[in-house]
Structure formats: structure tokens, C-alpha cells
Amino acid sequence: MKITPVILCGGSGTRLWPLSRSGFPKQFIALSGEHSLFQQAVKRVQDLGHDGFAVGTALIVTNEEHRFLALDQLKDMPGVNAQLILEPTARNTAPALTLAALEALEQGEDSVMVVSPADHAVQHLDVFQTQLAQAIRVAQSGGIVTLGITPTKPETGYGYIKAAPQSLAHGQRQVERFVEKPNLETAQQYLDSGAYFWNSGIFILKASVWLEALQAFRADIADACRHAWHRKSIEYKFVRPDTELFLHIPSESIDYAVMEKCPGSQFPIHTIPLDAGWSDLGSWDAVWELGAKDAQGNVQHGDVLMSGTHGTLVYAASRLVTTVGVDDMVIVETADAVLVAHRDRSQEVKAIVQSLSKQERFEQTLHRKVHRPWGWYDSVDEGDRFKVKRICVNPGGVLSLQKHNHRAEHWIVVKGVADVTCNDQVKRLNENESTYIPLGSVHRLSNPGTTPLELIEVQTGGYLGEDDIVRFKDSYGRSTAE
Template identity: 60%
Template sequence: MALVIPVILCGGSGTRLWPLSRSGFPKQFLVLSGDGSSQSLFQQAVERINSVASSKNTLGNTLVVTNEDHRFLVLDQLREMKSVHATLLLEPVGRNTAPALSMAAFCAQQLAHDQDPILVITPADQTIQNSVAFTKALQDCIDVVEENKQSIAILGITPTAPETGYGYIQRSGAKDQHNAFVVDRFVEKPDCQTAQSYLAEGGYLWNSGMFVLKASTWLSALEEYRSDIYKASEKAWQTQSEDQADGVQFIRPGKEEFMAIPSESIDYAVIEKCPKSAYTIKMVELDAGWNDLGAWDAVWQVGKQDQDGNVTSGDTLLTNSKNSLVHANSRLVSAVGVENLIIVETADAVLVADRKNSQDVKNIVNLLESQRREEKSLHRKVARPWGWYDSVDEGERFKVKRIQVKPGASLSLQMHHHRAEHWIVVKGVAEVTNGDQVITLKENQSTYIPRGQTHRLSNLGETPLEIIEVQSGGYLGEDDIVRFEDTYGRN
């Protein structure tokens, strides 16, 4: 039986879905599919790709390639999926998808010992409406690769419009016994006129970024076409380190070695060079309601539209409005007499855009970055491995936070150079290290942490702990933290 290893590429930032998606909490961890599912896009991807298990193959641990900063977001969401066993490959920095897949291929070979596993690769931020058709198409791809070790099988999406935001795949010939076509060539994102000609001609499909191949095939092709990426990736893998959290294995390639890998996509590095080579490219067509949710207009397309074509989420009121998406995150949002708009509200930002220009949200993100504004990366409510904090209010020389600590979790033992803190317990029981003292605080009790004092907040109970923190001082930035001990391995 073939060993099949699912690979989830989970490193995107989803900037076109700002302000809901930010680099600190990107779109793959959001619930956006509009089908009533309570699962995030990442969780849906994990569940879908694990559906390829069959009597003809053995399914290995899911490999999740993600950013070091997102490891606890991944861990939290995997905890909710009891039947999934995963290994996390943690990138110190983003180097695009070719190095990410290379780490996964080296890891899969190591985990498989003397076998050459089949890798089933998918991004973490897409949505599929027909999961049965998706599973069947992926199993066809696996059959293609089992028949020919050097084959690469890719999923091509049946086009529904002359989209200019996707790459295209041109097929040739007829289907084989595995419902696969030979790929003639890959085409870059076209202009509108060219895209229309593709649809009129037929035989062109969207490139989904999902494919199946042997681990050895990827590494062999990479060494042939981009030996610089191969050698640098191999060096980074050879300097890996490992640890565990909650039974999940974390694998980190060598930081300096990984940062030296040239940044390149899977398509540019290898896949687009493979047609008519020794690495046969086959394509299985997928018509299953696929969408990569690359912009807010795509979220509107897959959402549940009312009789006026509006898609709403949260506390919203609309009148005399059509074909718009209105997302309310923290308060009532109303719209009167609008059409073809995107309105997205969060606790600290509001986006209003014409639906047809929703791809240009990235320009706002670029402006935020140039102005070094925190709204580019972080929400007002920020997830942490121990829980979360919500910056409720701030002004000159003060900041107020609401903090929740998970049962059994604790913040790092730390100190601040520029601020003092007052902690008030509003729910649960806190164990507080304050200098040389360790005290217990219950609801309505408080303590004061002077500037420069070593301190730690812990929740030793079985229910969430909530406190109100009032900071005061001349500098209140999140980087004013000196950590002495940390359960989560942060510096």
C-alpha cells in the first residue's frame, strides 16, 4: 500500500482581506466560507485533504508548513480536530512555496524511513463546496502518481469566468483511465481579452495550486531546475531542531540556513518547467465550487446572498441596498441605498470599497506598512499561546487591556523597563509572581507591578482567568518585554 502524506502550505498573509485578515491572524485561520461552517479555512483544508484515505493507501501524519509566529494558532485549531495527527514545520521567515515544499519533502522522507511517500499538497486558504468531487479528483491524482513515479498530477479548476487573477493550465489530448489529461503548458495571469479567448477556445483551466507527487520527484526536479534552492534547502533541513507541545511535533529548519534560501514559488521553480520533460504533468479537472477567496469580492461570491444579492455577517441592518457585502465584527453596521459595496468593520478599522476594486485593498495595507501602523499586522484583540488580550483603551501615558488566560497556562516571567502595571481579577483565580512574592488573587482583588519588577501571571485553575490590566509609563509598546522564562519558547 502506498504511503500518502497530506501537506498543508499555511504561510500566506491574506492582505487583500484586510482589515479582517492581518499578518498576525491571516485569512486561513478565519471562518469565511459562507456555507454555515464553524470551521476556519485551515481546518477545512486539513479535513478535506485527510479525506483521501482509502483502502488502497496508508495515510501519514499531516505536515503543516507555517510561520513560527503562527504555530500556536495552528495548534489551537488542530486541538479542535481530535482525529487529525499533525507535524508542524516552522519557517523562521517566509521564503515562498518552493522552500516550504522542500522542507515538507525532506521531512516526509525522514518520517517514512525506507518508503518514498506520495505528497498531497494544498494551500490552507481555499474553499470547496463539493467535498465529494474534491476527494474523488484527489484520489485520481494519487492513482496517476502511483502508476508513474515521475508523474506530477495537478488539479485544474473548471473556469466559470474570464478571470485575470489566476494562472491557467492548457491541456491536450483525451482523458486517460484516471480521468487525467496531459498538460501542454502553463500560462501566466492573462489580461481580460486573453482570458476571454481561453474560455472561448476551451481546454484551459485555472491553476488551483493543489497537486500530488512523490517526495523524491519534487526533490529530483528541484535539484535539476533550481539546484541553488535545492542545496540551500537541504542545508537548512540538515540543521533542523525539534521539540513538542501538547503531543504535536515542531520541526524548525536552521534559521540562518533557511534565510539563505532563494525565495521562489513552486510553479516558477519547477512545475512550469515540467511539461514535455521527464517529469510528466497530468491534470485532473475539478468542478466543485472552488474559490481561493483572494479578495472581498470572492467572499461575496461564495456567501449566502439574500433576495437583494447582499451577504451579511454580524449585527447589520440594510435597506434599499443591493449586491453588497457587509461584515460587522464588534458593533451595529447599517447601510442605506448602497450597491456593489464592500463594508467590513472591526474593533479598530473600517473598510469601504467598491466590489470591483476589492483587489486593491492591498494598496491600503501597503500604506499602513509605510506608516508603520499596528493595524497592518495586529487586531485590537490579539491571540497569544496562553490566551488573548484586547486593548480596550489608551491615551497619553496609559493603556487598558482585558486579558484572558487559558486554564493551566501562564505568561512568561518578564520585566518592563518603561511601564508599571495594575492587575485586577474579574473572573477566576490568578497566581501572581511579583518580585520575590507569589500571591493568589481572586475576583475583585488586585495588585501593582512596579516598573522594572520581575513578574508573571498564571492560571492554575480549570476555568479561564480574566483580568483588567492598566499600564502607565512613558512607553507602552509591545516590544518593552524582557523575558526570563517562557513556556512557549519565545525570546
Template identity: 50%
Template sequence: MQSEGAAAVPSATVVPCRRLIPVVLAGGSGTRLWPMSREHYPKQLIDVIGCDTLLQATVRRMDGFPEGWDVADAPLVVCGAEHGFIIDEQLRASGVTPHLIVEPARRDTAPALTLAAVLASQHGSDAILVVMPADHAIADVKALQRAIELAARYAQQGAIATLGVPPTRPDTGFGYVRIGEPLGDGAHRIERFVEKPPAELAVQYVADGAYWWNSGIFVMRATVWLDALRKMRPEMHAACLAAVAEGAAHGERFDPAASAFERAPADSIDYAVMERLGGPDAPCAGIVVPLQAGWSDLGSWDAVWDALSKDCDGNVARGRVVLEGATSTFVHAESRLVACVGTTDVVVVETPDAVLVADRANVQRVKGLVARIKAEHAPEAETHRKVRRPWGFYDSIDHGDRFQVKRIVVAPGARLSLQMHHHRAEHWVVVRGTAFVTRGDEEFLLSENESTFIPLGVRHRLANPGKVPLEIIEVQSGAYLGEDDIVRFEDNYGRCPSHSASS
């Protein structure tokens, strides 16, 4: 049924499209949840508030959508090349076969959405896109779906809708939307977008009542977005169209042409289009729909603490944690026992290679802390001790002068690249499964408790021909043990032979 407010939106010809395509933007590399979230394994890939990762929870939010709408089974997931295989692996483990759009370069959210819109509008279709960041939390999914359904009705008529969250407190970590004319069903026209305010202005916004948090969730027809972008940012529109036209599909994965996509200016959805929808010359209406569903962008450890259930003293404990006389304390332990005595308003996050201890009032400063760690070229800013690869993972157990010890796990049927090293030799000991080893001109099998030696400068490859994970202990020795000492000759996963970031 068409709402009274929806009829009030001046728009292009109404197209009663009922097709909804979820578009998940998963290209972020946030550092505010360090040390769990890191550049090469950002927060959308971690299980920061539940058993599912934030990505897995996001793609499930359209399950059980109200009847009468045709929701695509496979979401369009836009991500970077460094995270594509992990995203595909996580979603398939959840029973979802995604269509991946793998960005060859980081260009922010507006070009990412445009790639999805171009692909969704091919073959004459004009589906409604439900655009969601992959790293947010929603407590009430049904309330989210009701808000999306209202936004989709406006999108049917040519508007671009965003979901705004009526604020519950002054917050300097969010952008705001100033709401305009009410449309009779809870929605409003967008008057303008406002950047993250200083504390005193955030207090005024909440008292005013006309400013809502910007959730970053958008709903629009694919062709409406493309038309608006063509008029407002023609150079971005042209670059993204060329990137798709010159790109290539590989099964469920689409790779835009790098040379074309890199010509697109980097910009957000808000800056590129949404902030311009409040004016009289806007190519379409901008609508904000209220979202009251326990939304959080999880932009700090304090926000994570706020989103989780607490004990009677206001504490949140995950993992092996013992608290004695603690109040309003957040503790996350991954690899060992963490005990806190008499702590108040403290965050403790323990991972195998780094520990964060912070006052909850200062968790926004974690981003600056990570910048300092990165400036010192410390690996903890970018990678975890356990590093995931398309073939499995490795865990750096120990290291010292001229040696390093790794635990390597290779998935059934997978194999590492054919490679060699200029500066190190390697000893392999099989502790589980069967290894198929290529060493120079030799090929042979190794069973449990058997070992081999890979001399410096010799081509070699490790593969798992079995049906159970292959686990080996690798001892490296040499003058230089960095991951960039890899010369790759062949690879099953499409990585460039000169690429040297992993095995």
C-alpha cells in the same frame, strides 16, 4: 484499476504506493481580506465563509477518502513561527493532531513543500503528497477527492499532477494552465503555465477553452518532487536537505535549521518546477487533472461574496446586520450593529478597530490600501485589537496619552513570560479566576476583585493555576506603552529572551 491515460505517461518505475499524506501550506500572510485578515493573523486562520476557519476546513478535506487508499491521520502543516501555536491550537480543537513544520524564514511554497517531502521520504518511505493551500474554499469535497484520486494514480507512476479548474468567467486574479494532449480520462499533459493575464487576454483564454485556472493543489510522490527539484533548482534542494538534517523535532513539531534554510532561494512551486515540466527535457511528466468542485482561492471580498449563500436580493450578511433596500451587498459585522440603506454592489467589513467600505468592482485594490496603512506605521495593518498568544490573548480596550487598558485572558495552567518594563508600570485587577503573581521576590495569589501594582522596572509574571480561564484588567501607565518595551527573562513557549513582540 489503472486508467488508459495513466498508462500513457512515460515515467520512472511504477511504484504502487497507496499511502497519501496531506501537506497543508499555511505560511501565507495575505492582506486582500483586510481588515479580517492581517499579517499576524492571515485569512487561513479566520472563519471567513463558515464556522470553521479555512485551515480547519482544509485539513478535513481528506476525511472519507475513497477506499483503497491509506490516508495519514496527521497532516504535515508547514507554517511560520509566528502562527505555529495558533495553528496547533485550532487543529487540536478540531480533533486533529498535526505534524507542524515551522519555517524559520519565509521562502515561498517550493522550499516549504521540499521540507515536507524530505521528512515524508525519511526511513525509505515514498508516500504520495497531496499539497493544498490552507486558505482556499471548496464547495464540493467529494468532487475534490475524486480529482485527487485521479491525480494520485498518475503520481504513482512518477508524474507530478496539478488540479486545474475549467474557468467559468474571465478572471485576472488567477494564474492559468494551458492544457496539452488529452489522456482519455479528463486529464491532460501540461503544455505551459501562464501568469495572471490582463482582462482582454483573460477573455481570450476562456473563449479558447484550452486554459484552466491554476488551483495551487498538487499531487506527487515525495521522491519524485525531490528528484525534480534537485535537477532544476539544486541550490534549493541542498539547502532544504541541510535544514532538515540539522533541524530538531520537539514532539509533533519540527524546526528546520535556520542557517541552512535561509540559504534556500525564495520561489513558488510553479516557478521552481511546474513551469518546466512541459519541455522535452523535463525529469518527469506534468499532468493537469480537472477540478470542478466549486473552488475559490478567496483572493478578494468579491470572491467571498460569490462563495456564500445570498438572499433574494443577492445580499450576504454575517453578524448583526440590517439591510434596507440593499442589493448585491456584502456585510460582515463583528462587534456592533451595521445597517445599510439602498446600497448596491458594496462591501462592508467591520471589526473592533477598523471598517472597510468598498465598491465590489474595486476590492482588488484593498492590497494597495493596506500597503498605505502599513507605510504610515499604523498597527491595524498587522494586528487586530485582540491579539492571540500561546498563553491566551489580550484585547486592547482603550488607550490615550500615557495610559492603555487591556483585557488579558490566560488559559488554565498557562503563564506569561517572566519580564520587566523600562517605561511603564501596570495595575492588575482580577475579574475572573485566580492569579498567581510573581513581583520581584514576592509570590502571591489574587482572587476575584483583588488587585496589585507592578512598579516600573520590577520583574513580574502572571500565571493561571486554576481550571478556568483567568481574566484580568490591566491598566498601563507611563511615558511609552509599546509592545517592544518588554525584557524577557524566562518563557514557557521557547521564545527568545530578547524577543519583544508580546507578553
């Protein structure tokens, strides 16, 4: 039985600011365990190969901005074969799944798609695998299945699924209806009834079944997606639907477009209850709930010292963070921003993000350390007419052939070997050697070695913005500032 993992990887993760930012959202961060949430989502489905399923090419639906983050993290997962489907702009999850279904059918078999968001966490993997395997068996015969999370509290931040009381084969229960996020009183009633489950957003169904159901309920989305898909382009592991046609696709979620219309229709939907320590990590309070707590109920990450502190989450990303006499707090430190909030109000961080966006502050979008397809850079200091960066270029990494109209650059190699092109000259720099790139010079930096190249870059000039760049050649198909 062939299955196709479909990982929906388009979220911006603003509720976990300042660690998660639109340019490096939460799915690419290791919030639970050693691997990122995205990597965990891929692995949870990939591991079904151990249960006798034939796992096909994983389809990762993401956007242009995050394509290299996803590709880079997939490189750390040996044995995973993946295809990245790039949306030109966000159109919610229904078009994203439709593109994946069209790709799955083009691969030559009507496989069972296991559709999962990229930013969820699951603690008990053995339970998850068992229930997911049951769902796949139901979907193989043409059914639509979702995993319904057994609620543990009256949660107002999730949608709910009402299921029929009787269990059918494979432990499935017929879904009677989907309901929106309730108020606290209603959520408590749902919890007490035992008939409601949290909507996990994990769906299991054949590619053809999704397309048939979408055509029945939202033919406008189905037709528009097909038109954009038929004019797609393929480059390396990237598949791009036609940009102009994609812009005409209505924006809609999987739930609104199809799933909420399934009960009572020709496309009945079933749920299989799941009690496996699932969380969508939708707030810092949820991260605290999932984390390993000490005797005082504290969760900590990084270099942290606490005294007289209880029920608090402290995430230290770049320096020592200490607390004295605080309770039920969230403290998140990064190199360029710090969040301090009461734990039960951590959802309100979205107001901070909105303010940052209105003020057009870079802290809403990027970290001080910025990841690129060739490595990363860290802007460590800046003043009038100068900026200092640490730069790391991965083995074999090559920056674009480029020039700057407003700045010159000085490069000092501190580790590894660099090949430097500057106008018509090419030279190799070893550790403790340096070079100067005059303003307007056409230049390129690459790492010919087998170990990371690290250097210090000092920029000087009247304008030092990242958009001061003209590319002539680029190995990664980019057209925006690095």
C-alpha cells in the same frame, strides 16, 4: 496507500484587510463556514482516511510568527497528528515544499504528498474528495498531478493550465503548458476554448519525485534546502531548518521552479479537472461570490441591518453595521478599522495596506484583539500614561516570567482563578480580587484552573509599548514582545 498532507501556510492575506492582517492572516479566519480556512484545508485531506487511504502526519509549513496560531487551531481538530515546519523567513513555495518532502522521507516511507495552500475554500467536498482520490492513484505510480479548476468566468486574477483534449485513465489530462495571469480578452478566449483550467496550486506527487524534479530543474534550491535541513533543530512539534543556511536559499514558487518546466520533460505532469466550488478567496469580491446570498444578492456576517441594499457584502466583526441605499459594495468593520469599497475594485485594498505599512501603523499588522499562545488580549482604551486591556488566559496557560522597565500594572480578576508571581511572593487571586505589579518587578501570571481566566489590566507609566518587556523564562520559546 499512505498519503502525507502538506499544508503551505505562509501567506499574509493582505488583500482581505482589515479582517486579515499580517499577524493574523486569512487562513486562520473563518471566512467560509464555522472553521478557519486552515482547518478546512487540513480536514479536506484528513478525511481521505475514510476512503481507505492511510493518512500520515500532516506537515504544516509556516513561519515563526504564526506557529502558535496554527498549533492552537490544530488542538481543536481531534485525531489530527501534525508536525510544524518553521521557515526563518519567507522563501516562496518551492523551498517550503522541499522541506516538507525531506521530512516526509525521514518518516520512513516515500508517501504521496497532497500539497495544498492553507487559504482556499471548497464548497462541494464530495466532488473534491473523489477527484483528489483519483489524483492520488496516479501519483502512486510516480506521476505528478495537479487539480485544474474548471473556469466559470474569464478570470484575470488566476494563472491557467492548458491541457490536452483527450482524457486518460482516472480522468487525467496531460498538461501542455502553464500560462500567466491573462488580460480579459485572453481570459475569455481561454474560457471559450475549453482547453484551459485555473491553476489551483494543489499538487499531488511522491516526496521523492518532487526532490528528483527539483534537482533536475533547480539544483541550487535543492542543494541549499538539504544543507539547511541537515542542520535542523527540533522542539516539541516544531522543526526549524538552520536559519543562517536557509537565508541563502533562492526564493521561488513551485510553479516557476518545477511545474512549468515539466511539460515535454522526463517529468510529465497531468491535471484532473475539478468543478467543486473552489475559490482562493483572493479578494472581498471573491468572498461575496462564495457567500450565501439573500434575495437582494447581499452577503452578511455579524450584526447587520440593510435597507434598499443590493449585491453588497457586509462583515460586522464587533458592532452593529447598517446600510441604506447602496449597491455592489464591500463594507468590512473591525474594532479598530473599517473598509468601504466598491465590490469590483476590492482588489485595490492592497494599496491601503501599502500605505499603512509605509506609515508604520499597527493596523496593518495586528488587530486590537491579539492572540497569543496562552490566550489573548484586547487593548480597549489608551491615553496619556495609561492603557487598559482585557486579558484572557486559557486553562493551564502561563505567561512568561518577565519585567517592565517603564510601566507598572494593576490586575483585576473578573472571572476564574489566577496565580500571580511578583518578585519573591506567589499568591492566588479569585474573582473580584486585584493586585499591583510595581515597575521593575519580576512577575508572572498563570491560570491554574479548568476554565478561562479573565482579568482587566491597567498599565501606567511613561512608555506603554509592547516591546517594554524582559523575559527570564518562557514556556513557548519566544524572544519578542508578547
